[in-house]
Amino acid sequence: MTDELAVRVRGLHKRYGDKHAVDGLDLEVARGEIVAVLGPNGAGKTTTVEILEGYRHRDAGEVTVLGQDPQTAGRDWRARIGIVLQSSSDLDEATVTELVHHWATFYPRPRDPEQVIDAVGLREKAKTRAGALSGGQRRRLDVALGIVGSPELLFLDEPTTGFDPEARRAFWELIAGLRDDGTAILLTTHYLDEAEQLADRAVVVSDGRVVATGAPADLGDRNARQAMVRWVEDGEHREVRTDTPTAVVAELAGRFTEIPGLQVLRPTLEDIYLSLVDAKESVR
Known part of the structure; x- marks a missing residue:
């Protein structure tokens, strides 16, 4: 089982x-798995990741x-991981092509730069200096530098900050492809x-501990929580929380x-996340 864990x-x-x-935090990431760590500022996420990256004891x-x-762990181990920090502003005078090709020389088995x-969608900016890139384009460059070494494990810290919606979806496709590989x-x-x-x-994560883990669709018993059924009757908006939304809709259909x-609404991931964090905060 240990060999299957990154x-x-x-x-x-x-x-x-x-x-x-x-x-007292516990965490596992399997090989070929994407795990998202969620939590409010100060929850311990950054400290945990920095320990995993070898930057903090x-x-x-x-x-x-x-x-x-x-x-x-030594240099050989570090060549097997990729890191995309939340922000970076160094090497602004080098071009995208120069940086990606240079970074590739640090690794024994790099991807084709x-x-x-x-x-990462930077072909049109390949000859542009890093300092002249927009915020979203700079994040794409950060991702390029993080993946050029063909990492077995990739750390992504707020990777799509500054991306427009189209760029975020293109980035999601890239990350899903890495997972599939x-x-x-x-x-x-x-x-x-x-x-x-x-x-x-x-x-x-809240207050330095894991308070829930699971597939996003199941987190915090999301699928088992009550649904909200909403409709309009006699010109007024009505709603009811229920464990049996189909029965409620059938009753309404008879009228x-x-x-x-x-509308039949299930709790969103945001609803579940906020309830988990609020519950943890309330017992501190």
């Missing part, structure tokens, strides 16, 4: 003075990433629709030829 974390702890940033707990402890430039991906994002679109599993303003 990431395995047990009882992770990290403290900054009196602040317990990570408090933990106080306690077991951490294995691609079979090694990031705290002691020209194919990577095409994959066997790359494990750990994604942190504040865009819940992004997590729902991409992730095989979502992990909700109307066409049910005015009918």
Whole structure:
């Protein structure tokens, strides 16, 4: 089972003075799986990811990433991971082509740099200096530098910040393709629709601990929660929460030829996320 895991974390702890940033967190990411880590600011997401990337030491707990402890792993291990940070502004004078080709030389088995430039949608900006790119284009370049080394595990920190809707969907297709090729991906994002679109599993972190994990469609017993049935009757908007929405609609159909303003709504991922985080906060 361990060989099938790209990431395995047990009882992770990290403290900054009196602040317990990570408090006994457990996490797994299988090879070829996309896991989205969700949580409010200060929940411990960034600290956890930095420990997994080998940039920060933990106080306690077991951490294995691609079979090694990031705290002691060497250069060969680092060549097997890709990292897309939340923001970057270095090397602004180099062009897209220069940067992607240069980054490829750092890895033993890189992807074709020209194919990577095409994959992230920067062909028309290939000769443009990084400092002249728009915010969304710079994020695409960051992704290109993160994937050019053919990583077995890719860390993505808020990867589509600054993307327009069309660019975000193109990026989603790219990430799904990497997963299909066997790359494990750990994604942190504040865009819940992004997590729902991409992730095989979502992990909700609050106050340094995992409070829920599961497929986005099932998170927090989402499918088992009550539905909301809405309609218009006598000029007024009506609604009812129910475990049996089909029965409610059938009853309404017996009273109307066409049910005015009918809506049957299940809880969204945002509804579930907020309820999980609010529940955790309420017991602190």
